[in-house]
Amino acid sequence: MAGISLSRARTIIRKALEAGKEAGMAPLSVVVLDEGGHVQAFERQDGASPGRFEIAFGKAYGAVMLGMPGSAQMARAESQAYFIAAANGAFGGKLIPVPGGVLVKDAKGRTLGAVGVTGDSSDNDAAAAKAGIEAVGLTAVI
Amino acid sequence: MAGISLSRARTIIRKALEAGKEAGMAPLSVVVLDEGGHVQAFERQDGASPGRFEIAFGKAYGAVMLGMPGSAQMARAESQAYFIAAANGAFGGKLIPVPGGVLVKDAKGRTLGAVGVTGDSSDNDAAAAKAGIEAVGLTAVI
Amino acid sequence: MAGISLSRARTIIRKALEAGKEAGMAPLSVVVLDEGGHVQAFERQDGASPGRFEIAFGKAYGAVMLGMPGSAQMARAESQAYFIAAANGAFGGKLIPVPGGVLVKDAKGRTLGAVGVTGDSSDNDAAAAKAGIEAVGLTAVI
Amino acid sequence: MAGISLSRARTIIRKALEAGKEAGMAPLSVVVLDEGGHVQAFERQDGASPGRFEIAFGKAYGAVMLGMPGSAQMARAESQAYFIAAANGAFGGKLIPVPGGVLVKDAKGRTLGAVGVTGDSSDNDAAAAKAGIEAVGLTAVI
Known part of the structure; x- marks a missing residue:
């Protein structure tokens, strides 16, 4: 499985959280x-509500399974x-069909996975995901 | 149960995939x-997103269970x-009620099963299914 | 996704079905x-009972998700x-924890997926899966 | 809700993964x-099977919900x-009732959450969880 290495996933999450902080967003949660x-x-950042894993997961899961980003x-x-x-x-009720579920592609256009962000507005969530993905040199399809 | 023999099912799938390729459709997935x-x-053709079995199945399953094609x-x-x-x-959340779920009937009008196609627009999916079904001399109710 | 190309998956299925026929097994169903x-x-071969997709899938799904073959x-x-x-x-009740769920590895030991076979005894099912996998030059972990 | 801060959760995960590597364990997955x-x-460490989130989560979830560690x-x-x-x-089928689901307590004996580890033997999983929890000065009930 090509996927996204744990090392890259960590960087994506950190950079997405940083992007949210810098833009004054509410506490974010990020899944890869x-x-x-x-x-x-x-x-999940301190201060986020407890159900944020399910929301972040659902955004990213739908993106992968359908091959369609949240938008x-x-x-x-x-x-x-x-x-x-x-x-x-x-898909067992797992999809969350709004922005913030972002496909991750490599330079050849292959899908490596998806990032799901939740906590602020859907568009801001997607922007934070994009910042994280681009920080590791990959392409975000928001 | 008359059903659709495996030999015929293989031909339906191959012909549906060929019809999609010839028409320049995105990678398709086909269930019988x-x-x-x-x-x-x-x-599932190479390049299709991973969740295509569930979508193809849901289109065909609803067609059989309700006796109504996707349209x-x-x-x-x-x-x-x-x-x-x-x-x-x-039906446990399994239905996908859009075109691409196509009933398969024999010359006497008996339902033998259904074909589900997904990957391109719903109408194109249905056209590919129809091409496959007609290639084995059966009738497609789209 | 490295996975198993559709072309290889077809060959795995055909060769598993052939192995079953040559050994006098009951009608088999094979998933990749x-x-x-x-x-x-x-x-699913003609003559197999209608629920064979779920059994074949469950054998292979558990192998992939747990990284453990059916045995x-x-x-x-x-x-x-x-x-x-x-x-x-x-895992939502999807696992079928008996032989016939066989991991597929490449020459470097990477898991590319799994094959699930059902229809005869569990050990015969696993043998048919192995025959299919080895026919495409991959390694079966039964 | 006191919980476990994200900063502490990160340290728990890193130290649990380090403990596993030092002891020569298979790739681990760790949830807080x-x-x-x-x-x-x-x-989830590179090389772990894809279903490890569900297993790690189930171990920790049962520990929290029942107030009983995996052992x-x-x-x-x-x-x-x-x-x-x-x-x-x-609990919706979510529990995994084996060692590796470890309660996290503070100095006053209050439960702050749980850590779930999977990938090696259940006892090794629990030892890795304990190493992570103790690295942040909290008490592990394995």
Whole structure:
């Protein structure tokens, strides 16, 4: 599995959290998943609500499983709510179809996994994820 | 149970994948279910996202279980979203009510199973399924 | 994702089915999963019972998720039944902890996925999986 | 909620992973939960199988929810399997009742959360968790 090494995952998380702090965001939680949708690393900042793992995970999980970042899932949910509702059923209710679920690609365009961020507005969450991903030289598809 | 023989299922899948390639579609995933809604055969093309089995299965499963192809399920979801949501609850969240879930019938009009395709637009998915089904001399109800 | 290409997955399935036929086994069903536990390809031979996808999948899925082939899962279930029961709960009831769930490794020892076979005795199922895996030059951990 | 700060959780994870490496253990995965059983931080070492989050989480979750570390849960499972099976049903199948789920207490004996480790033998997993917890001056109940 190519995936995202633990060392890189740590850097992605730290840089995403730093980006959030610098921009004055609320406490963030950040998960890194491999290309099979399995958890590689996660951190929840002090002050975040207890359920943030599930939200961060759901954003990133849907991105991996459907091959669609959160923004694209949200657009589909806006235009065809029953499709996203049904997809969520097919994946055991795990999807969170809003921005903040960001695909991670390498220079050849291969998907290595996804990053999920939650805690501030969805768009800010996605921006923090992007900052983390780009800090390790990978491409973020938000 | 008449069903769809493995030999025919293989041909349906190959022809659906070929039809997708010829039409320049994104990588497709194709499932063939028997008339009880159980998996006979499945293939996911290289480059498709990892969750495509669940989507393909859900399209075909709803077609068999409700006796309605994806287009009819989508029409019902548009006009009466709570019915499709409730049906999905009754079937354990497995339905994906959009085109690409195609019923397979024989010359006498008996349902032999269904084909589910996912990967490109829903209408293209359905067209690929139809191409596969017709390649073995059966009738596609899209 | 390194995984197992669809071309290789097809060969694994065909060769496993052939091995079963040559040995006089009952109709087999064979699934190939990628290294994230997601379905790449599946075939169920004519005459097999309808629930064979779920059994084949469960054998291969547990092998990938736990990094343990079916024989090792069975040994653990024999010595510590509540552990395997609990692990099954943690993975949504999907595990089938008996032989026939076979890890697929490359020459460097990396796990590329797993093959699950069901239909005959568990040991025969595992032998058929092994035959399929070795036919594409990969290593089977049964 | 006192919990375990993210800073401390990071140190616990790093020290548990270091302890495993020094003792020649297989790649480990380590989760830190707060006193409500919610995820604070998690890391999976490169080379671990993909399902390790679920196992690590289940070990720590049972410890928090039942107020019993993994060793005590295992003893109960050995003497009264149906109790642990029933408890697992009550907690949605999330418990993994073996060593490696370790309670974290402060100097006054208050439970702050739990650490779950998986990847090597259950006893080694517990030893690694203990090393991590003690590295931040807290008490491990294994």
